[in-house]
Amino acid sequence: MVHKLYRDFVDATQKVFNLMLNISDVSEHPSEDFKCDDEVDIVVGVVGDLQGKIVYRFPVSTSLNMVNIMSGMEFNAVDVFVASAISEIANIISGNVMTTLSDSKIQCDILPPEQYKLDANDNKKYEIATNCCICTIIGKICLEIRLNRAS
Amino acid sequence: MLWKDNYELGVPQIDAQHKELFRRVESFLQVLRSEDSWEKKLPKLNETLEFMKKYVVEHFHDEEEYQKSINYPGYEAHKQRHMGMVGYVQEVSRKYEQSNYDENLMQEFGGRLLSWLINHVAAEDQLIADYAKKRG
Numbered sequence: 001m002v003h004k005l006y007r008d009f010v011d012a013t014q015k016v017f018n019l020m021l022n023i024s025d026v027s028e029h030p031s032e033d034f035k036c037d038d039e040v041d042i043v044v045g046v047v048g049d050l051q052g053k054i055v056y057r058f059p060v061s062t063s064l065n066m067v068n069i070m071s072g073m074e075f076n077a078v079d080v081f082v083a084s085a086i087s088e089i090a091n092i093i094s095g096n097v098m099t100t101l102s103d104s105k106i107q108c109d110i111l112p113p114e115q116y117k118l119d120a121n122d123n124k125k126y127e128i129a130t131n132c133c134i135c136t137i138i139g140k141i142c143l144e145i146r147l148n149r150a151s
Numbered sequence: 152m153l154w155k156d157n158y159e160l161g162v163p164q165i166d167a168q169h170k171e172l173f174r175r176v177e178s179f180l181q182v183l184r185s186e187d188s189w190e191k192k193l194p195k196l197n198e199t200l201e202f203m204k205k206y207v208v209e210h211f212h213d214e215e216e217y218q219k220s221i222n223y224p225g226y227e228a229h230k231q232r233h234m235g236m237v238g239y240v241q242e243v244s245r246k247y248e249q250s251n252y253d254e255n256l257m258q259e260f261g262g263r264l265l266s267w268l269i270n271h272v273a274a275e276d277q278l279i280a281d282y283a284k285k286r287g
Protein backbone atom coordinates (compact mmCIF):
# COMPACT_ATOMS: atom_id res chain seq x y z
CA MET A 1 0.00 0.00 0.00
CA VAL A 2 2.78 2.46 0.89
CA HIS A 3 4.51 1.56 -2.33
CA LYS A 4 1.36 1.94 -4.42
CA LEU A 5 0.58 5.36 -2.97
CA TYR A 6 4.15 6.50 -3.43
CA ARG A 7 3.98 5.42 -7.09
CA ASP A 8 0.54 7.00 -7.66
CA PHE A 9 1.73 10.36 -6.34
CA VAL A 10 4.92 10.25 -8.38
CA ASP A 11 2.99 9.36 -11.53
CA ALA A 12 0.42 12.11 -10.95
CA THR A 13 3.17 14.67 -10.35
CA GLN A 14 5.04 13.61 -13.48
CA LYS A 15 1.87 13.88 -15.52
CA VAL A 16 1.16 17.37 -14.23
CA PHE A 17 4.73 18.54 -14.95
CA ASN A 18 4.49 17.08 -18.41
CA LEU A 19 1.09 18.44 -19.39
CA MET A 20 1.08 21.77 -17.57
CA LEU A 21 4.73 22.76 -17.72
CA ASN A 22 5.93 20.71 -20.66
CA ILE A 23 8.67 19.15 -18.52
CA SER A 24 9.13 15.46 -19.14
CA ASP A 25 12.53 14.95 -17.56
CA VAL A 26 11.48 14.17 -14.01
CA SER A 27 13.24 11.81 -11.61
CA GLU A 28 12.29 10.82 -8.12
CA HIS A 29 13.76 9.26 -5.00
CA PRO A 30 12.54 8.58 -1.49
CA SER A 31 13.70 11.32 0.81
CA GLU A 32 13.82 11.34 4.57
CA ASP A 33 15.48 14.70 4.97
CA PHE A 34 14.46 17.17 2.32
CA LYS A 35 16.31 20.38 3.08
CA CYS A 36 15.31 23.74 1.77
CA ASP A 37 15.83 27.22 3.20
CA ASP A 38 12.83 28.93 1.79
CA GLU A 39 9.74 27.09 0.70
CA VAL A 40 6.00 27.25 0.17
CA ASP A 41 4.22 24.42 1.98
CA ILE A 42 0.75 23.39 0.97
CA VAL A 43 -1.32 20.80 2.78
CA VAL A 44 -4.17 18.86 1.18
CA GLY A 45 -6.37 16.92 3.62
CA VAL A 46 -7.66 13.48 2.68
CA VAL A 47 -10.91 11.93 3.97
CA GLY A 48 -12.66 8.65 3.20
CA ASP A 49 -11.15 5.16 3.02
CA LEU A 50 -7.81 6.82 3.69
CA GLN A 51 -7.52 9.70 6.11
CA GLY A 52 -4.74 12.14 6.69
CA LYS A 53 -2.87 14.65 4.62
CA ILE A 54 -0.39 15.26 1.86
CA VAL A 55 2.13 18.04 2.39
CA TYR A 56 3.63 19.54 -0.75
CA ARG A 57 6.89 21.35 -0.16
CA PHE A 58 7.74 23.69 -3.01
CA PRO A 59 11.04 25.57 -2.70
CA VAL A 60 10.54 29.26 -3.55
CA SER A 61 12.64 29.03 -6.72
CA THR A 62 10.70 26.00 -7.96
CA SER A 63 7.42 27.82 -7.29
CA LEU A 64 8.50 30.94 -9.16
CA ASN A 65 9.73 28.86 -12.11
CA MET A 66 6.47 26.94 -12.32
CA VAL A 67 4.31 30.05 -12.35
CA ASN A 68 6.68 31.68 -14.82
CA ILE A 69 6.35 28.77 -17.26
CA MET A 70 2.57 28.70 -16.97
CA SER A 71 2.01 32.44 -17.36
CA GLY A 72 5.00 33.57 -19.40
CA MET A 73 5.38 36.35 -16.81
CA GLU A 74 8.22 37.10 -14.41
CA PHE A 75 7.72 36.65 -10.69
CA ASN A 76 10.30 37.50 -8.07
CA ALA A 77 8.52 36.69 -4.83
CA VAL A 78 5.90 34.30 -3.56
CA ASP A 79 2.85 36.50 -3.15
CA VAL A 80 -0.87 35.69 -2.91
CA PHE A 81 -1.05 34.99 -6.66
CA VAL A 82 1.90 32.58 -6.72
CA ALA A 83 0.79 30.76 -3.57
CA SER A 84 -2.68 30.33 -5.03
CA ALA A 85 -1.39 28.99 -8.37
CA ILE A 86 0.88 26.52 -6.54
CA SER A 87 -1.95 25.48 -4.21
CA GLU A 88 -4.10 24.68 -7.22
CA ILE A 89 -1.32 22.49 -8.61
CA ALA A 90 -1.20 20.57 -5.31
CA ASN A 91 -4.97 20.26 -5.59
CA ILE A 92 -4.74 18.94 -9.16
CA ILE A 93 -2.05 16.35 -8.35
CA SER A 94 -4.01 15.16 -5.30
CA GLY A 95 -7.26 15.03 -7.26
CA ASN A 96 -5.64 12.92 -9.98
CA VAL A 97 -4.38 10.46 -7.36
CA MET A 98 -7.86 10.20 -5.82
CA THR A 99 -9.22 9.28 -9.28
CA THR A 100 -6.53 6.61 -9.68
CA LEU A 101 -7.34 5.23 -6.21
CA SER A 102 -11.05 5.02 -6.97
CA ASP A 103 -10.16 2.78 -9.93
CA SER A 104 -8.81 0.31 -7.35
CA LYS A 105 -11.92 0.75 -5.19
CA ILE A 106 -10.37 3.08 -2.65
CA GLN A 107 -12.75 6.02 -2.24
CA CYS A 108 -11.33 9.26 -0.88
CA ASP A 109 -12.02 12.95 -1.16
CA ILE A 110 -9.64 15.82 -0.76
CA LEU A 111 -10.10 19.02 1.17
CA PRO A 112 -9.25 22.44 -0.29
CA PRO A 113 -5.49 23.12 -0.23
CA GLU A 114 -4.18 25.32 2.55
CA GLN A 115 -0.91 27.03 3.19
CA TYR A 116 0.86 25.21 5.95
CA LYS A 117 3.54 25.71 8.55
CA LEU A 118 5.84 22.70 8.79
CA ASP A 119 6.03 21.54 12.36
CA ALA A 120 9.16 19.62 13.29
CA ASN A 121 7.55 18.59 16.57
CA ASP A 122 4.56 17.01 14.88
CA ASN A 123 5.27 13.34 15.56
CA LYS A 124 1.80 11.98 15.07
CA LYS A 125 2.10 8.42 13.80
CA TYR A 126 0.63 7.35 10.47
CA GLU A 127 0.28 3.85 9.11
CA ILE A 128 1.32 5.10 5.71
CA ALA A 129 4.15 7.62 5.96
CA THR A 130 6.55 8.19 3.14
CA ASN A 131 8.36 11.15 1.59
CA CYS A 132 9.31 11.55 -1.98
CA CYS A 133 11.60 14.06 -3.60
CA ILE A 134 10.87 14.92 -7.21
CA CYS A 135 13.70 16.46 -9.23
CA THR A 136 13.17 18.47 -12.40
CA ILE A 137 15.16 20.99 -14.44
CA ILE A 138 13.27 23.83 -12.73
CA GLY A 139 13.94 22.55 -9.23
CA LYS A 140 12.85 19.99 -6.70
CA ILE A 141 9.69 19.43 -4.78
CA CYS A 142 8.99 17.15 -1.85
CA LEU A 143 5.77 15.29 -1.11
CA GLU A 144 5.05 14.02 2.38
CA ILE A 145 2.33 11.37 2.36
CA ARG A 146 0.69 10.81 5.76
CA LEU A 147 -2.34 8.54 5.75
CA ASN A 148 -4.23 6.07 7.89
CA ARG A 149 -6.73 3.48 6.75
CA ALA A 150 -10.20 4.32 8.03
CA SER A 151 -11.19 1.81 10.67
CA MET B 152 2.01 33.77 -24.60
CA LEU B 153 -0.39 31.80 -22.48
CA TRP B 154 -1.80 29.74 -25.33
CA LYS B 155 0.27 26.78 -26.59
CA ASP B 156 -0.48 25.05 -29.87
CA ASN B 157 -0.33 21.61 -28.30
CA TYR B 158 -3.56 22.50 -26.44
CA GLU B 159 -5.42 22.22 -29.74
CA LEU B 160 -8.13 19.55 -29.81
CA GLY B 161 -8.72 19.54 -33.56
CA VAL B 162 -12.31 20.70 -33.12
CA PRO B 163 -12.39 24.15 -34.79
CA GLN B 164 -15.19 25.71 -32.73
CA ILE B 165 -13.74 24.55 -29.39
CA ASP B 166 -10.19 25.50 -30.36
CA ALA B 167 -11.32 28.99 -31.36
CA GLN B 168 -13.10 29.42 -28.03
CA HIS B 169 -10.09 28.15 -26.08
CA LYS B 170 -7.83 30.62 -27.88
CA GLU B 171 -10.20 33.48 -27.15
CA LEU B 172 -10.46 32.41 -23.51
CA PHE B 173 -6.68 32.23 -23.15
CA ARG B 174 -6.32 35.62 -24.82
CA ARG B 175 -8.75 37.17 -22.34
CA VAL B 176 -7.22 35.44 -19.34
CA GLU B 177 -3.81 36.59 -20.48
CA SER B 178 -4.90 40.21 -20.71
CA PHE B 179 -6.63 39.86 -17.34
CA LEU B 180 -3.37 38.56 -15.81
CA GLN B 181 -1.32 41.28 -17.45
CA VAL B 182 -3.47 43.99 -15.92
CA LEU B 183 -3.64 42.14 -12.60
CA ARG B 184 0.16 41.84 -12.43
CA SER B 185 1.07 45.28 -13.79
CA GLU B 186 2.84 47.83 -11.61
CA ASP B 187 0.01 50.35 -11.75
CA SER B 188 -1.95 51.25 -8.66
CA TRP B 189 -4.94 49.06 -7.83
CA GLU B 190 -7.37 51.97 -8.47
CA LYS B 191 -5.93 52.47 -11.91
CA LYS B 192 -6.20 48.78 -12.82
CA LEU B 193 -9.75 48.35 -11.57
CA PRO B 194 -11.84 49.46 -14.57
CA LYS B 195 -10.00 47.27 -17.08
CA LEU B 196 -9.80 44.38 -14.65
CA ASN B 197 -13.49 44.44 -13.82
CA GLU B 198 -14.40 44.71 -17.47
CA THR B 199 -12.32 41.62 -18.38
CA LEU B 200 -13.68 39.75 -15.38
CA GLU B 201 -17.27 40.41 -16.48
CA PHE B 202 -16.50 39.28 -20.01
CA MET B 203 -14.81 36.09 -18.78
CA LYS B 204 -17.71 35.22 -16.50
CA LYS B 205 -20.08 35.19 -19.47
CA TYR B 206 -17.66 33.66 -21.91
CA VAL B 207 -16.72 30.74 -19.66
CA VAL B 208 -20.40 29.75 -19.30
CA GLU B 209 -20.90 29.99 -23.06
CA HIS B 210 -17.80 27.94 -23.81
CA PHE B 211 -18.59 25.26 -21.25
CA HIS B 212 -22.06 24.94 -22.72
CA ASP B 213 -20.81 24.57 -26.30
CA GLU B 214 -18.13 22.10 -25.26
CA GLU B 215 -20.70 20.01 -23.39
CA GLU B 216 -22.95 20.02 -26.46
CA TYR B 217 -20.03 18.79 -28.54
CA GLN B 218 -19.39 15.99 -26.02
CA LYS B 219 -23.02 14.93 -26.25
CA SER B 220 -22.85 14.94 -30.04
CA ILE B 221 -20.05 12.36 -29.97
CA ASN B 222 -21.49 10.41 -27.02
CA TYR B 223 -18.47 11.19 -24.89
CA PRO B 224 -18.56 8.77 -21.94
CA GLY B 225 -16.94 11.26 -19.54
CA TYR B 226 -19.67 13.84 -20.15
CA GLU B 227 -21.18 13.84 -16.65
CA ALA B 228 -17.84 14.01 -14.86
CA HIS B 229 -16.62 16.75 -17.19
CA LYS B 230 -19.79 18.74 -16.65
CA GLN B 231 -19.14 18.56 -12.90
CA ARG B 232 -15.68 20.11 -13.43
CA HIS B 233 -17.23 22.94 -15.41
CA MET B 234 -19.91 23.48 -12.78
CA GLY B 235 -17.28 23.54 -10.05
CA MET B 236 -15.39 26.30 -11.83
CA VAL B 237 -18.52 28.36 -12.59
CA GLY B 238 -19.49 28.09 -8.92
CA TYR B 239 -16.05 29.24 -7.85
CA VAL B 240 -16.06 32.21 -10.24
CA GLN B 241 -19.49 33.28 -9.02
CA GLU B 242 -18.51 32.97 -5.39
CA VAL B 243 -15.32 34.97 -5.88
CA SER B 244 -17.04 37.75 -7.77
CA ARG B 245 -19.70 38.01 -5.11
CA LYS B 246 -17.07 38.29 -2.37
CA TYR B 247 -15.08 40.68 -4.52
CA GLU B 248 -18.00 43.06 -4.97
CA GLN B 249 -18.96 42.78 -1.31
CA SER B 250 -15.40 43.59 -0.25
CA ASN B 251 -15.47 46.65 -2.47
CA TYR B 252 -12.87 45.23 -4.87
CA ASP B 253 -10.28 43.75 -2.56
CA GLU B 254 -6.97 43.19 -4.36
CA ASN B 255 -5.96 40.01 -2.50
CA LEU B 256 -9.16 38.28 -3.55
CA MET B 257 -8.38 38.97 -7.20
CA GLN B 258 -4.71 37.93 -6.89
CA GLU B 259 -5.81 34.66 -5.34
CA PHE B 260 -8.40 34.16 -8.05
CA GLY B 261 -5.88 34.91 -10.81
CA GLY B 262 -3.37 32.35 -9.55
CA ARG B 263 -5.93 29.61 -9.20
CA LEU B 264 -7.52 30.43 -12.55
CA LEU B 265 -4.14 30.18 -14.28
CA SER B 266 -3.39 26.68 -12.98
CA TRP B 267 -6.96 25.47 -13.30
CA LEU B 268 -7.37 26.59 -16.88
CA ILE B 269 -4.08 25.17 -18.09
CA ASN B 270 -4.74 21.82 -16.46
CA HIS B 271 -8.32 21.71 -17.65
CA VAL B 272 -7.50 22.44 -21.27
CA ALA B 273 -4.17 20.56 -21.43
CA ALA B 274 -5.41 17.45 -19.61
CA GLU B 275 -9.18 17.18 -19.22
CA ASP B 276 -10.36 18.70 -22.50
CA GLN B 277 -7.71 16.66 -24.35
CA LEU B 278 -9.49 13.49 -23.26
CA ILE B 279 -12.49 14.56 -25.35
CA ALA B 280 -10.27 14.84 -28.42
CA ASP B 281 -8.59 11.51 -27.65
CA TYR B 282 -11.98 9.87 -27.52
CA ALA B 283 -13.18 11.53 -30.74
CA LYS B 284 -10.05 10.31 -32.56
CA LYS B 285 -10.41 6.77 -31.25
CA ARG B 286 -14.03 6.75 -32.26
CA GLY B 287 -13.06 7.90 -35.76
Ligand SMILES: [Fe+2]
Pocket residue numbers: 169210214272276
Ligand atom coordinates in the same frame (compact mmCIF):
# COMPACT_ATOMS: atom_id res chain seq x y z
FE1 LIG C 1 -12.72 23.78 -22.61
Ligand SMILES: [Fe+2]
Pocket residue numbers: 214229233271275276
Ligand atom coordinates in the same frame (compact mmCIF):
# COMPACT_ATOMS: atom_id res chain seq x y z
FE1 LIG D 1 -13.86 21.48 -20.52
